[in-house]
Amino acid sequence: xxxxxxxxxxxxxxxxxxxxxxxxxxxxxxxxxxxxxxxxxxxxxxxxxxxxxxxxxxxxxxxxxxxxxxxxxxx
Numbered sequence: 001x002x003x004x005x006x007x008x009x010x011x012x013x014x015x016x017x018x019x020x021x022x023x024x025x026x027x028x029x030x031x032x033x034x035x036x037x038x039x040x041x042x043x044x045x046x047x048x049x050x051x052x053x054x055x056x057x058x059x060x061x062x063x064x065x066x067x068x069x070x071x072x073x074x075x
Contacts, residue, residue: 011057014057015053015054015057018053018056018057019049019050019053020050020053020054020056020057021050021054022036022040022050024036
């Protein structure tokens with residue numbers, strides 16, 4: 001929070017919507033963190049499903065693409 005346009009929260013909300021993560025708000029952590037971790041620790045299928053969904057957000061070539069854009073810009 002506190003960042004310009006709050007991109008991190010927007011990304012987390014998108015991932016949560018796609019069932020790739022469970023978004024926990026800082027103010028709620030004392031009452032939710034332990035139960036959430038225990039729940040996930042005991043549910044391998046859910047962890048695997050979440051991991052698969054998060055792979056959709058992966059951009060393995062992101063650094064290379066950014067480098068290309070920078071090079072085109074400064075050339």
